[in-house]
Amino acid sequence: MAATSMAAALAASLPAPQAAPTPSAPTYEAIPASMAKVIDIEAEIPITSVQLDAMVVSKIIKHAKEAPGSSAHGLLLGLDLDGTFEVSNSFPLPHHSNDEDDKSVKSVARYQGSMLRSLKEVQADDSVIGFYQGMALGSFFNQTLVDTQAIHQEKLRHGGIIIVHDISQTARGNASFRAFRLTRSFLDAYKRNNFSATSLIDHRLTFSAILEEVPLKIRTNALVSSFLSTLSEASVPPAAQTNPALATSSAAIPPSYSGLNLGTGNTPRNLELIVEALDNYRTEEGNLAYLQRQIAREKAKADAYVQKRKEENASRVAAGLAPLPEEDVSRLFKIPPEPSRLESLLLLGRIDAYGKSLEETASTGLVKMYAAKGNTGN
Structure with a gap:
């Protein structure tokens, strides 16, 4: 009885349910004339x-x-x-x-x-x-x-x-x-x-x-500009905030030795990738050449069979006999389809990309090496 009255009290304290509003039909606004040529519907x-x-x-x-x-x-x-x-x-x-x-x-x-x-x-x-x-x-x-x-x-x-x-x-x-x-x-x-x-x-x-x-x-x-500016600013440690002398010395921009880097660290890896791509290309070209020879052999067998059948039919006709029926050569000889050269194209593109990357890296390194040689006076 007490539980029933408590549930009734809680139900009475809840707000009365409201009728759901009727959804309105969607409205669409026309594209302004100034944006009609920009928005590509x-x-x-x-x-x-x-x-x-x-x-x-x-x-x-x-x-x-x-x-x-x-x-x-x-x-x-x-x-x-x-x-x-x-x-x-x-x-x-x-x-x-x-x-x-x-x-x-x-x-x-x-x-x-x-x-x-x-x-x-x-x-x-x-x-x-x-x-x-x-x-x-x-x-x-x-x-x-x-x-x-x-x-x-x-x-x-x-x-x-x-x-x-x-x-x-x-x-x-x-x-x-x-x-x-x-x-x-x-x-x-x-x-x-x-x-x-x-x-x-x-x-x-x-x-x-x-x-x-x-x-x-x-x-x-x-x-983004504000974020990059905070990265470029020199940070002052907490200890230097109480000592102006330390603040002046710590706020100074530390020396950068990036100019001494010749930028040729990726050259060995780049050369390895070029050699690897060339080996893969040579292997792919070898596979294509093997398939081409196999196709040529099967086509030569098919052509020889067709020529032999034509000679037999010519001799039978000359002897007054009915010619032999023509057979489907594709069923007798399994001529492989011509192989796809997509992988060869992709390998050539990869070799070209590796070469351009190597050219860019090596050219930058050579300029820095000549500059360093000039600065030494040798």
Whole structure:
């Protein structure tokens, strides 16, 4: 009885339920005339440049520094406005040791969907416009990058972009960011899954025609500028605040010996990568040559069989006999399909990227070495 009266008292103290308001019909405002030419609803304005927010730059650099090796990759968020991809946000994707595992792929997809829903709930940019990839010494020519970008160019507005961040350049104090997308000729051959010699000639494909670079610029804001200014200011220890003499000496900028660094620390590793890529290319070319010889042997057998059958039919007709029926040569002889040369193209692109990185590193080191030699007076 007491429990019943207590429940009744609690129920009476609660506010009376109110009728749910009738939801109003959504209203849409017309796009202002001044913005009609800027907002590309039908995706008709071609993309000519990429604008990267400074906060995105810092997030990518931080992720690439913390990720093991060159496994840093993630999604880019933003919008396309008046022919420019404006990248306003990004988030990293988890890395798994075995990317081909179905469980790994599904877990990455779930994580990506969860992040996009969370960003949408807080009214942040949740439109995917591409992805970024951290790499070292120009090794971004690989099958995974091509496959991912091919999917993006098929499903995203304007095809999406790839932001490539060179970790080795950042380690030397030069933040390197470049934007790429697949060319139309390469994408057409990729959709047909045909990278034979004839297809490469028809599409005029070389390793330099796989990706096309898009001009990229970085937009800074007041928050990032303030943060960078605090990093450049000299800090005063607490002990020096009570002693002006210590404050004067401690506030002085310490000497920098960065000028003595020739910047050739990555040269041995770069040479190793070039040799490794050349060995892989030689192996791939050997495999292609073996397959070509095998195809030529099978075709020669098929042609010899067809020629022999024609001679037999000619002799039978001359003797007044019925010719033998023609047989399907493809069923009698297993002629292998022409091998794909995509891996060779990617290896050539990787060798070219390694060579350009080595040229940049070596040229800087040579200039510093000549300067150091001149200063010694020898």
